[in-house]
Amino acid sequence: MGRAKLPRKSTNIDMTAMCDVAFLLLSFFILATKFKPPEALKVDTPNSVFTKIAVDKNVVLITIDKDGKVFFSVSDANPNEKAEIIDAISTAKNLSLTDKEKASFSKNPTAYIGLPFRQLKQYLDLDQDEQKRVALTGIPVKDSTDNEMVDWIRAAVGAFQGTKMNILVKGDNASKYPSFQGVIIAFKKNDQMKFQMVTNPVAVPAGSELWKVNMASGTKGASS
């Protein structure tokens, strides 16, 4: 056979195009990632099988850190309500806060309250950098006679009248029950019976009752 063999074709594929597409997609996802706002308070939340996403509008956030200190803050999207709250507290507790001090709370998006009323004026008087350096003791809640959270929640209820207020509790795993109990008592005194606790999502354990319910309803009943 003198027939010439078929000309050998190159089997090397040029991968530069694939590489370009890969990096383009990567850049898209890097830019699309929303970074979490820098958390002023480090809290390690517990896990839970609940799948309902935590709301982020009209939120009053109560944070309990690992030492049981309680902090109060309002979501950034509600500066008017924040201003009303600090006004109400100032009048109710005779703190005579100046406008500058009130603005320090209401205009600052990451502001939170972590001190008893009598130290509040002094704290709000400082600049933001100095505020960060203050060692906060938390709002007193454990003493039933001195539960300041009751006043904060009452001010929040007044400020959010007419719109639906969402109360979110973000507690650390290691905080002990008495702080949480104090916060619950404050809610009950203000007739706020519904609230949500921030958790990390985990999968439903296979074979458990909830898993069976989810399988039966085709995961339509997965969120509660």
Add this chain to the structure above:
Amino acid sequence: MAEMDTSSGGGHKKGPGVKKGKKLSTRVDLTPMVDLGFLLITFFIFTTTMSQPTAMPLYLPKDVQKPEDQNKVKESAVITLLLGKNDQVYYYEGIDPTKMMSSNFKAIRDVVLDKKRRTDPKDFVVVIKPTQDATYKNTVDILDEMKIDDIHRFAMVDITPDEYKLVQATEVANGIK
């Protein structure tokens, strides 16, 4: 194989004074780079969707002072869970706390499910009493357990001082500090 031909410059001339006799290949294989790229993409896909925190709703019952308004609980259909320190859970059935047994978070599921199976679903109630030594994580875990075991009637109430003394006595007896 992915390749980038970068040897275009070094091929043709054999100028004077070329020390290297043998020409080394400068072909770069791009496959691992593409693999890494896709790995990073999948990482970012997963982290963007999972960054939203979820929330567990809790509905508190109204505090009623008058005993006749309080929900009656059938003695045979109730199990009480007490949360102690060091992630310990104590439980007793009915209304006699002296018979409390100790357990932990892993084993409590079997206990609760067993009671649930033995009880009429209309009357089954779980009462949860955290002590002051219990952590927030314990409380959320036990509420999570209620959800996992598909229990709809449960109540979180304050522990009585007598029960707390019993819990402490049990802890001492079991050697838990």
